[in-house]
Amino acid sequence: MxxxxxxxxxxxxxxxxxxxxxxxxxxxxxxxxxxxxxxxxxxxxxxxxxxxxxxxxxxxxxxxxxxxxxxxxxxxxxxxxxxxxxxxxxxxxxxxxxxxxxxxxxxxxxxxxxxxxxxxxxxxxxxxxxxxxxxxxxxxxxxxxxxxxxxxxxxxxxxxxxxxxxxxxxxxxxxxxxxxxxxxxxxxxxxxxxxxPRDAPASQKRPFDFTGFALISPGLVALVYGLQNTSRAAALAWLLAGVVFLAGFVLYALRKGNAVLIDVRMFATRTFSVAALAQFSANGIMYGRQLAVPLFLIAGCGLSAAHAGGLLAATGIGMMCSFPPIGWLTERLGCRALAAGGALLAFLSTLVFLWMSIASFSAGWAAVSLFLAGVGQGTISVPSISAAYSSIAKERLAVANTALNIAQRVGGPFATTLLSMAIALTQHGASDVQPSRFLPMFVLLAGLHLLCFTATMFLPVRVRRV
Incomplete structure (x- = not known):
């Protein structure tokens, strides 16, 4: 009984x-x-x-x-x-x-x-x-x-x-x-x-941090604009301005503490900072893959847009397969094992494109690789977000979520900028279809995957939550 x-x-x-x-x-x-x-x-x-x-x-x-x-x-x-x-x-x-x-x-x-x-x-x-x-x-x-x-x-x-x-x-x-x-x-x-549900009354209402907003928001805009426009002459100036503004915000936030718009002291918590890095790199590899793979398939392998689109759908299918059981998998495997396993699977799938860029294209291998990349990608974000939330007090969740989202939003333009520079260097003056020209791009993409894998290896084995 x-x-x-x-x-x-x-x-x-x-x-x-x-x-x-x-x-x-x-x-x-x-x-x-x-x-x-x-x-x-x-x-x-x-x-x-x-x-x-x-x-x-x-x-x-x-x-x-x-x-x-x-x-x-x-x-x-x-x-x-x-x-x-x-x-x-x-x-x-x-x-x-x-x-x-x-x-x-x-x-x-x-x-x-x-x-x-x-x-x-x-x-x-x-x-x-x-x-x-x-x-x-x-x-x-x-x-x-x-x-x-x-x-x-x-x-x-x-x-x-x-x-x-x-x-x-x-x-x-x-x-x-x-x-x-x-x-x-x-x-x-x-x-x-x-x-x-109805909103609970706030225990305390923070005054608006005008100085913090005047530093971090223009800094983010300048950084994102500079990353997205690296081909323009003024891009470096925008990037430098963004870095200066954001550095100024960090110094200011360290002095202001809780009163600042985003309390950067959250990043002193190892779990939170590692989870933010995992989010940054996971978003980067997702956007990087969306840029690199279609270019390789169409410009490097001579596929039609329709054929390339059909292969790319495998990534979305893989992600859709991984999301529904992710709660069950996290409970049984733990936060670190699931996220790191997904990052490793996504990395291994990228090696297939490295091989195809120096050997020969295979539609079958491409489809399998993209499906596995989607499965791996789908298991990274949720465990890392869960780990970040578990390290922060519930009343600080809104501010912590803002910080995580900023890391995500910057990761995408950062990755696409790196890959675009590799493309510009290797494709300059090229008019013929030659897969080997895309090798440096996939080497960089593999490096981003390794960064993500390294970050996930420092996530907690399991998270405790009430």
Missing amino acids: SGMREHGSASASERIDPTVWKVAAVVSIGSFMSQMDSTLVNVSLSTIGHTLDTSIATAQWIVSGYLLAMALMLPLNGWLVDRIGAKRLYLFCFSTFTIASMLCGAAQTIGELIGARIFQGLVAGVLVPMAQMMIGRVAGRNLERVMGFTALPILLGPILGPVLAGLVLAHASWPWLFFINVPVGAVGIAMAVLLL
Whole structure:
């Protein structure tokens, strides 16, 4: 009898509270909407530029303006959550993001569209990090299980985005790329009103740190802009300005302590700093692979865009296979073993492309490699996020989440900049299809994978969470 009672008690403790699933459902809508929106715009730039009679260089600001505005507002997320409350802030940002989508669709000129996208990016800078943080606040010991399932809509956005963009542009004009956000936004707002728990009153409201904001936000914008525009003469000046501003923020934050916008002393906690490095490098290898592999397949191996796209889908399938069981795997293998194993698997898959760049291309090996890269990639982030959250007091979660998201956002441009420089050096003046020219690029990508693997090896074996 006592054994049966103990088993029933254990089962009850493993059961996830319905409130957690309600929060997860709401934030999944927001994550799906933002991911799909980015993909729709990225694959439709040439069409939009042609319709609005502007160059691709100008149309590119539809994407660049959004990303820079997002970087500007990202440091404010933690302070705004503490000041306003998670539910109220989420409702405001999600509603405003939907309105911004309507403004994008209503734009008549390229200037109006870029302006609307900058407005949308300002809102997204606060909205995007909230999904991770809101789940972290309510999931408790079930964080890995819940995040594993809520990651699926984030993956579906980039997969469905190109298909949906093709359908929209085949049957309607480009503004409908933005107008389709409106019904999704309406559903998300209604779900947030009904399902999100009420905000608890804040124990203390921090005053706004104007000096910190004036240092970290321009620093992030300058750094991201410099990384994304390394081919331009002024890129080095932007990078240096970004480094100077961010260094100034770190020195200032060390003096101010808790009163600063982001308390950098969190990085003195080994688990948190290692998890942040894992997030930085994991995001870097993901963006780096998205740049390197299509270029290699199309420009290096002579594949058609359709053939290359079919092979690249294997990465998304691999990630979708790894996310649902990630909670179960974390419970049995532990945080370090799962994340490091995934990083090692992703590294080994990159060696296949190293081999193909000096030997011969194989579609079969490429598909298997990309699938395994997706499986490995999918097991890195959730354990490292879980480890970071376990090392920080719950009341500091919003600020910690902001710091993690900054590390993630910088990792992508950093990796693509390194790989772009390798491409520029090896492809200069080349016109023929020659896979060996892509060898340095994959060597760098393999190095980024090793950095990620090294970081995950310093994660805790297991995390303790109440």
